[in-house]
Amino acid sequence: MTALLTGVGVTAYGRQPGPDSVDWQVQAAELALADAGIEPGEVDAVLTGYSTVAGHLMPANLFSERFGIRPAIAFGLSVGGATGLAMLAEATRLVESAAARHVLVAAGENRASGQSRETSTRILAQVGHARYEVPLGGTVPAYYALLASRYLWTFGLGPEALASLPVQMRAHASRKLGAQFQKPITVADVLSSRPVAEPLRLLDCCPVSDGGAAFVVSATPTSERSLLVAGTGQAHRHQHLSAMEPGGSGAVQAAQRALGEAEVTWEDVDVFGIYDSFSITVALLLEELGLTPPGRAGAYARAGAFEVDGRFPMNTHGGLLSYGHCGVGGGMAHLAEVATQLRHERGAAQVADCEVGYVHADGGVLSAHVGVVLKRVATA
């Protein structure tokens, strides 16, 4: 049995007051079902990501009632930023095991306008250890800033070493409708933006957004635009920064499991979506995955390696750093963008001749990892 990604839907991300979390999930689901060309009644399983604003115990049931469907299977999932890809992996298993024919995966949150920045910062900081880390007063940016400080010291680099990554993401977003930030930025802009948790500055950090994203995973293609979910892989090696093995967060294990299942190597991958909650996040992931040498992710960005026509075309929608981050939907936009590339529907920002894509997301502090390989059906 195989599983196909038949539909994707991503709303615009940004500060867009009005809709609540479930409203965003509904908007994204409408887009994904229309993209797949199926009716709501054909969905027999629903997977929904958590929303920090809604904070509901049963997000998939909440969504299904509001959307107006009665699936045979429904459950919520929660592995931080990796949730969207983890849901895709579960959807794939449901389809492969013939438990479902069409699985709808939905996420959305009014994270920017539905809660204050202070509340959002405090809720997210709880990924730290309640007894050994949270009392120290850290935040998610602070935890990643510690990783950034260690990284820069390890490789003898200055803060400018990471700045080219957000600059590249912004250049991509300038060519993507719906991105939260589109005005091009420079390395000097990153370095002069206000410090959040040094060495990370405002432009090293993704924004908080309102928006939603959804996928449809099906047992058979619904059109020639359907893509094969060729492989998924996960790794969960720690929750807290104080338990993380330096250089061994689990990214490699997740990727190797996904690549192995898809029977491809990095040489075969044409387009990438790599989680970029902070400049340091994407640098560490790229280097752990072995795509760039240790300490060189920023230098590769400066050399154009992640451009549409570069060696590793990556996050061509602008990533979390510039398209935006509405919680679980944030990491799903990477997969939707890679799908659009593989369908050869990305217009002026199309990666030439792409056949195979790889998407990677992490949750917590590089705690939960999920990798996904997508292929054009003709390639498979």
Place this chain on the structure above:
Amino acid sequence: MSEPVPDWTAGEPVLFVTVCSLCGTTWYLPAEHCPVCGSGDHDVRAARGTGLCVAVTRVHVRADADDGVLCLGLLELDEGPVVMGRVHDPDLAAGDRARIEFRTDGPDGGLLPSFARQD
């Protein structure tokens, strides 16, 4: 489940590490089994409290209402594990040898590990 030994989180000025009796892996945060070999047989030992500072951050946007800058660091203990703590020595930087002091800077006057350059 093993009985927790009172440490800095319980107001005792000490930080423990746990050593796996089977494979020697050493870790910091409480865990019932060795994350490497799975053994449940381990010893809890007081850390010497010295190590190498591998990261420092000055946090400007804080989780609490305080406007001041908060300084945090990572200390790689001589025993191996990495510990997160406050940094009260303004000159401490990654690459410096450092030691842990326990200060009553925590919520409600609780103890927190804080790092300074080693004399």
